[in-house]
Amino acid sequence: MPLSLHNTLTRRLEPFQPLAPPRVTLYTCGPTVWNYAHIGNFRTFLFEDLLRRYLELSGYDVFHVMNLTDVDDRTIKAAAAAGKRLEEHTAPFVAAFFADCDYLRIRKAHVYPRATQSVPAMVRLVQRLLDTGVAYRGEDGSVYFAITKFPNYGRLSQLDRREIKVGARVASDEYAKDDPRDFALWKKAEPIDEQVGAAWDAPFGRGRPGWHLECSAMSLDQIGQCCRVETLDIHAGGVDLIFPHHEDEIAQSEAATGKPFARYWLHGEFLNVGGTKMSKRFGNFLTARDLREQGVDAAAVRLLFWQTHYRQPLDFNDDALAGAQEAAKRLGEFHERVRFVGSGPTRARGRGTLAQLAQRLQADFRAALDDDLNAPRACGALFEFMRSANRELDREAAGSEDAQRAQAALAEVMSVLDVLPTPKQLDSGLVAWVEERIAARDKARKAKDFKEADRIRAELKARGVEIEDTPSGTKWRVV
């Protein structure tokens, strides 16, 4: 069964067919680096990571572009408030974003164009739209897109015409537009823009790019350079970007190129807290670095997110996270167990059903992800495999071929989900101490001095060391 994806353009599940297989051009709306990204933002980036990884596992040659919005209303305001130049203010947040991505094991995009470094492409795009006649200079010196000149406007968000909410705030630049629904492509430079260094010269006036324009220009620029095309295979982002951001991107891009901007539009749902969208605005947010400082393993975050479909809202709370943390821990132990089948205490003899179980895992896993990236179902397949494989291993019914198949299947699954806990860093002093304590405890156990043995176990536990007596000796791990 081929990969099917839910396309926001049609609101349907569609078989995925890239323009020129095996190449897939993927553009994902990146962060606005005015502040730290929160884990709601990262839910979207992780959904995109899942998409990217599964496309690659499926044999596609993905060219992934993620932009960094380093000039827009918020970055300018934040820089001005901090009394800094734009670049000075955004640099640490760019660095933080990459660090957070590393922590969450997000596969790197191939390019990260920055708005401030892509101004020439933006100016060219605006000029092209002016030449085509779909853009015009407003009385205020800004350049606007005339949505009435683009008949398809509203297709993505399913609006025949954009209705303005009754009583909605009237923008201060309203008077300058021909139609209140038109949006800015290029904003005339204001004193605050000059103050932070967010203004560029252009044939149509000194100013700065509108947010929507940035994504159109950067995506077209990148896929043009790399692949000589003007149509993206996939454009992804959060549902809140459908309107107006992505709608406007389509208008700008298609009015300029005359070609479909993106074949598939994918949108991830929100991360909620107590039923409400996680947002800086609401103050109910948590950053990736918060989680890292709390000692939360990225594996737990990823697993938690995978256990809800990307098009469903996910309600975040500590119980759910703790549950994922526990499940990730079990997966880690299982993985270790499978890794040492045949080479360690687990005897490998004959041939059991493990190979077949592994085969089923692979089939179920792919079938689940082929179905619009149904990661929750893929996780279900993984857990079922873990249980049945553990049963086989308990029976010591696995042979070396079984082991190989199981290891290969797990590796494949993990190449996409990547939910094994990060190995703990152990210093040699601790290791020596633990080994000495375990030796002392074994001695006590041999002497049937269970009181002493239990005391040592408690002593180890107090230092975060859990032990497990097995037929081949005492195992330990740091929790």
Next chain:
RNA sequence: GGCGCCGUAGCCAAGUGGUAAGGCAGAGGUCUGCAAAACCUCUAUUCGUCGGUUCGAUUCCGACCGGCGCCUCCA
């Protein structure tokens, strides 16, 4: 007002026109000196409410209740 999403066990959730995956938590059991880990068993006669279509609906349609989002350069 326009467009859209959600309501499944204590928590997180998948799902199908034919009678409820999975994870966490909980209970009992096997194993163990005791534990731990692993495994086994149990834990929603029921999927917000009320109607309708149907032989049959959690799944389709309608209404309603409740929660939420976008329409304000939000992932």
